[in-house]
Amino acid sequence: MNKFLNFRYVGYQIMKNRRLMILLAVVLSIFYPLALLMNGNYFFAADMDSNYFQSVANGFKIANLVIFLIISAYLPLLIFKYMTSRKDLDVYEALPIKSENLFLSNFLATMIIVIIPQIVAWVFGFFVQLNYGLQPNVLTMLGEIGVMFVYLPIIMFPAMIAINNIGTLFDSFIYTSILQVLPFIAILVVQMYGSAYIFADNSILTPQVWSAITYHYSFVNSVLLIGSSNTFYWGYVIWPVVGFILIAANRYLYRIRPVENVEQPCINKWFTTILVFILTILMLLIALYSYNSYYSQRAIDFIYPILSVLVMYLVLDAITHRGFSHFFKAIIEFAVLLAIAIGVLFGMRSTNGFGFDYIIxxxxxxxxxxxxxxxxxxxxxxxxxxxxxxxxxxxxxxxxxxxxxxxxxxxxxxxxxxxxxxxxxxxxxxxxxxxxxxxxxxxxxxxxxxxxxxxxxxxxxxxxxxxxxxxxxxxxxxxxxxxxxxxxxxxxxxxxxxxxxxxxxxxxxxxxxxxxxx
Incomplete structure (x- = not known):
């Protein structure tokens, strides 16, 4: 393993961020187990059914997992922030560690920094449940922690791909956020157009579809699947595998990353261009949904949503180019994206959800x-x-x-x-x-x-x-x-x-x- 990782450096990063780990342990424990502990006395005194109390415990677990997701999604920006400073990057590159090994060592340190506080919260929660007679299982707890750990690469991937392709911390944060919310926007579009252009009251967003579109859903349900009779879906396994593959790709991007473009808003233009194009088309589809609305047929009510998306697109373009020098070209690009979105809209209308009605x-x-x-x-x-x-x-x-x-x-x-x-x-x-x-x-x-x-x-x-x-x-x-x-x-x-x-x-x-x- 020393061929790929420098464990001495990993230990240094962990010790350097030990105060952060204590803070994360407190934050992660807010809902589970602290909230469970505070509510436990009430449920115990009221002689509540243990099954009901277990469902309450699972609810607090979900809240904890959401916080864990958010922290894990953005923590790489803090650990890898040296990549957005030419001065700091020179210091790190001067270390007697190969570039690819430095990346993997920092990535492993990031995973450990976030998983140890979560383990503390989960073990604490185990004893809280035990105290109230819920009979938690040690193997189940270990399995849940294992699932959290193997999901970390895919959870951290948006931040890693962003900071690898963008030269500033501010822009990396923006595009990390876009990547994190993009699956949910896609789900919203699927739900809206599924209900609008498919005549049946249908379950177009089945758990299998959810698990395929967003790893957030798969992560939470994979953890809750351990020790339960919940239905298993292949997406629960596929996402961690995809995560490790994508991190390997990020390792390659880290090695070939042009150092001369550090501190610039855009290192690889293809990354921001593709991401903004996808986001804009999805937002335009949401805006164009008003075309199907029965509440108003006024032209102005149809135009306003499109103008709102145009403003969003121009703002993102201005952030990328640090000004409006690209303004007229951005208008032309937006017009092309609008035409694509309109084509998708009428394609859905004319084919009844691209043939979804006929799927039996x-x-x-x-x-x-x-x-x-x-x-x-x-x-x-x-x-x-x-x-x-x-x-x-x-x-x-x-x-x-x-x-x-x-x-x-x-x-x-x-x-x-x-x-x-x-x-x-x-x-x-x-x-x-x-x-x-x-x-x-x-x-x-x-x-x-x-x-x-x-x-x-x-x-x-x-x-x-x-x-x-x-x-x-x-x-x-x-x-x-x-x-x-x-x-x-x-x-x-x-x-x-x-x-x-x-x-x-x-x-x-x-x-x-x-x-x-x-």
Whole structure:
């Protein structure tokens, strides 16, 4: 290991930052275990259920992990700040340590400086839980600490890539922050456009998708996975592996980093350019989401969000170039990015989420399907002459079933395909579906345009209803005029993933499915 690391130097860095480690131990202990300790006496005195208290402890653990994430994300900027000063860099480069080894030694020291305070907090928390009879497990605690340690490379990567490609500490902080929030902005865009241009009430952001987009989610859930029955996702393992690979790439960038550009706002222009372009396109997609808004159709309300993103882009450009000498070129670049964002917007609209509506898992990928529905229906008694006697009754059309037989699973996926295909036959635009099927009623909709604006009489005899009881229209004045049913399909795949689709469909579409679940 001495070939790659200088342990004497690592020890020096740790001793140099021992006061910082004490401070970090205090900060990391605020929620877990100190908050748990302060609340423990109350729960103990109130004779609370131990399972409930354990859930409270897990909540404080999550708060601790969030603080640990934030500290770990920015601590490399402090340890590696010498890279932003030509004078300090000359001193460090004069040490009898190879450049690549210096990088790895500093990186290992950074990991140790942040993990030791966390170990202190976690061990303290172990004894707090033990004191209140929660029976924590030593191996579980060690496993949780191990997960935290192996996740540190990917958590610290944004700061390392930023300080390797930027010559000032201030700019490194800005771009580290951008890299840290970028996954969450991407998740917001996926959620917004998924709900806007995919007609089903869907779970587009499944845990598997979350774990693939952001390592923050994977980190917290990986720690909580130890010693629990939570579902495992491959993203929990992939992110640490990616982290070690990226740190190796950073080691190479550190070696070839041009020293003459230190203290300059930009060492590698490709880094800031690509990062700002991605951020701007995502922010433009959020701004352009107002195009789908029903609250206002005024042009000014559509333009304001775009102008806000333009201001953000110009500010970042001014920071990079230390002024507005690049102003007109920045305007042209922004126009190109706006065109790309508009293309993505209309691509989503014209393809219904780039074909997401049509995605139905293959039958051989499905372990089971949970089919459920719950809908209040209004019925009316009829006399022997089929005349209403005005006695209104309330009942429920509901079912719930776990489908595990292959033939029945195929029946469910066929039903799912029928919904997707028939939707486009009956409802040619999303706005009509939302306003007349989902109930987002607004004045001015042509009543005759709805395909189900005809008299509809149920032929069902279910839930104990007699044959002389018929289904009435909903008593809501403006929408849901004709009885519709909410059907939810939960797919549990063999690879451990789980997602669902929830549709509002005419009642008669679900008749065969209802029979199958009885």
């Amino acid at each position: 898992p293959d039958n051989d990928e499905i372990e089971k399907v949970v089919v459920s529905s719950y809908q209040r229906l209004t019925f009316q008694n009829r006399d022997k002459y089929n005349e209403p006697n005005y006695q209104i009754e309330q009942n429920y059309h509901q079912f719930y079933a776990e489908i595990i037989v292959e033939d029945d699973i195929e029946h469910v996926t066929d039903f799912h395909e029928y919904i997707v295909e028939t939707y486009y036959d009956y409802f040619t635009q999303k706005s009509r579906y939302e306003q007349e099927i989902l109930g987002w009623w607004s004045p001015g909709m042509a009543e005759g345009s709805h395909p189900y604006h005809t008299e509809y009489v149920s032929e069902y005899e279910k839930n104990g209803l007699e044959s002389d009881i018929i289904l009435l229209y909903s008593d809501q004045e403006y929408y849901d005029k004709y009885q519709l049913l909410n059907v939810r399909l939960d797919y549990y795949l063999k690879d451990g993933d789980h997602f669902y689709r929830s549709y509002t469909v005419p009642l008669d579409w679900s008749y065969d499915l209802y029979q199958m679940t009885q």
